[in-house]
Amino acid sequence: MRKPLAAALLALVIAGAGAAPAIAAPPQAEKTASAKETTQPENTAAPAVRAVTFAGTVSLSNCSGSVIRFPGSEDDDPAMVMSNGHCLETGFPAAGEVVVDQPSTRTFGLLNSAGSRLGTLRASKIAYATMTDTDVSLYQLTTTYAQIKSSYGITALTLNNTHPTAGTAITVVSGYWKRTYACNVDGFAYRLKEGEWTWKDSVRYTSACQTIGGTSGSPVIDNATGKVVAVNNTGNEDGGRCTDNNPCEVAADGTVTVRKGINYAQETYQIPACFGLDNKLDLSRSGCTLPKP
Numbered sequence: 001m002r003k004p005l006a007a008a009l010l011a012l013v014i015a016g017a018g019a020a021p022a023i024a025a026p027p028q029a030e031k032t033a034s035a036k037e038t039t040q041p042e043n044t045a046a047p048a049v050r051a052v053t054f055a056g057t058v059s060l061s062n063c064s065g066s067v068i069r070f071p072g073s074e075d076d077d078p079a080m081v082m083s084n085g086h087c088l089e090t091g092f093p094a095a096g097e098v099v100v101d102q103p104s105t106r107t108f109g110l111l112n113s114a115g116s117r118l119g120t121l122r123a124s125k126i127a128y129a130t131m132t133d134t135d136v137s138l139y140q141l142t143t144t145y146a147q148i149k150s151s152y153g154i155t156a157l158t159l160n161n162t163h164p165t166a167g168t169a170i171t172v173v174s175g176y177w178k179r180t181y182a183c184n185v186d187g188f189a190y191r192l193k194e195g196e197w198t199w200k201d202s203v204r205y206t207s208a209c210q211t212i213g214g215t216s217g218s219p220v221i222d223n224a225t226g227k228v229v230a231v232n233n234t235g236n237e238d239g240g241r242c243t244d245n246n247p248c249e250v251a252a253d254g255t256v257t258v259r260k261g262i263n264y265a266q267e268t269y270q271i272p273a274c275f276g277l278d279n280k281l282d283l284s285r286s287g288c289t290l291p292k293p
Contacts, residue, residue, distance in 0.1 A: 001086045001135075001194070001216060001234050001245060052182075052221050053113035056157045057175035058121065060108060063087035064176040066219040067110065067121070067141075067148065068228060069156040070272040070279065075146040077279040079156060081108050081121065081139040082268070083217030084233050085131040092131060095196040098293040099129040100281065104139060110152060115178035118152045127281050128274070132291045133200045134266040135233040137217075140279065157219055160227040161272045164203060169223040172205075172232045172265070176214040182223075183208035192264055194234060194247035203230045203265040204249075211235060211263045220265045228268055235263030 058065045058081055065083035085099075086092045089106055093099060104123040112118050122142050129137035145156050164185055172181040183206045192202040203220065205211075211218070211232055220230035239260035240246030247264065249257040273287035283292045 001084075001092075052171040052173060052180065052223055052226070054111045054115040054173060054175065054178060054180075055113040056154055057111050057173050057219065058108035059111065059117070059175040059178075060087060060106075060217065061089075062176075062214070063216045064174040064214065064218040064232070065108060066173070066175070066228065067154065067156040068138075068159055068219070069145060070159055070275050071161055072272065072275075073145065073156075073279055075149070076144050078124070079121070079141040079143055079145050079148055080127065080279060081123065081141060082159075082219070082228075082231060083137045083139075084231060084266075085129045085135045085137050086233070087217045088126065088129055088137055093129060094131075095198070096132055096291075097130065098132065098291050099126055099137075100283075100293055102126040102129075106139060108139075109175070110148070110154060111175050111178070112152075112154065115175075118154065121148070127279075128290065130291050131197045131199075133198070134270075134290070135197070135199060136231055136266060136268070136271070138271070138281075157221070158227050159268050159272055160222065160225065160229050161269050163269050164222070164229040164267060168229070170205075170209075170229065171221050171223055172209055172211055172215060172218045173221060174211075174215040174218045174232075176218075177212070179215075181209040181211055181215070185229075186262075189249040189264065190252050191250040192234075192247050193242045193250050195242075195244040198250075199233075199266055201267060203267060204259070205263050205265070207262060209263055210261070230265035230267050232263070232265045236260050 106123045108121045123139040168185045186206045189202040192199045218232040219228045242248040
């Protein structure tokens with residue numbers, strides 16, 4: 001998991017970043033904007049890249065998150081907020097623990113495209129959370145997507161329901177810090193082990209995404225589609241081997257690789273299959289592979 005927020009704050013002060021880091025514009029988006037100024041033959045024009053903003057992201061008391069919807073969600077469905085399992089207000093779930101339909105009144109600060117707070121959203125329950133196989137929490141809100149759109153002009157981010165691809169240009173968007181991190185999907189860890197927890201098929205970033213404490217739970221957005229492909233959750237801080245804050249990669253043959261300074265996210269493409277009509281969780285649905293209680 002990411003380092004404690006106090007440590008992250010100290011690191012920022014030492015680096016001269018101050019209490020509120022400046023918003024980092026995604027390099028890929030800047031490059032695309034420049035490219036559009038150059039006339040190209042119609043048949044060789046590069047595909048458009050969406051500008052990644054803070055719209056739809058949220059700040060938690062200790063982490064980041066986002067208002068998300070599934071491909072089959074409808075406007076009158078109760079909206080959902082996604083973050084990490086280790087960001088739960090009740091503490092870290094133990095290895096093997098799965099939380100389902102637990103009452104919650106947690107609040108979230110909803111952000112606009114510039115990162116300014118628009119208002120407060122409130123949970124009605126923790127629909128699903130775990131740190132087993134993945135590191136995710138999904139809160140059901142007291143408001144619908146349509147109500148959020150009407151009140152704040154914000155549209156939820158959509159979870160992509162296909163496996164991410166190596167080399168994809170991505171942006172990690174932190175609602176806690178109001179800061180973005182742009183890099184690429186470097187590859188995938190067959191198993192990522194950190195302390196007592198093990199995660200499957202994790203996304204490994206290229207070195208440009210130097211996420212810090214407070215970025216846990218940030219949506220990882222595909223720059224080309226604007227859809228969420230993963231949820232940011234950890235990184236190897238000190239070069240330690242498979243310890244807390246120092247995850248290691250474990251290959252199918254058991255080979256262990258430590259990548260100091262490299263950060264990771266958990267894929268989210270498998271989540272939509274576990275939610276049906278009215279955004280109701282159903283872990284028995286066909287195609288649902290999330291761990292069960």
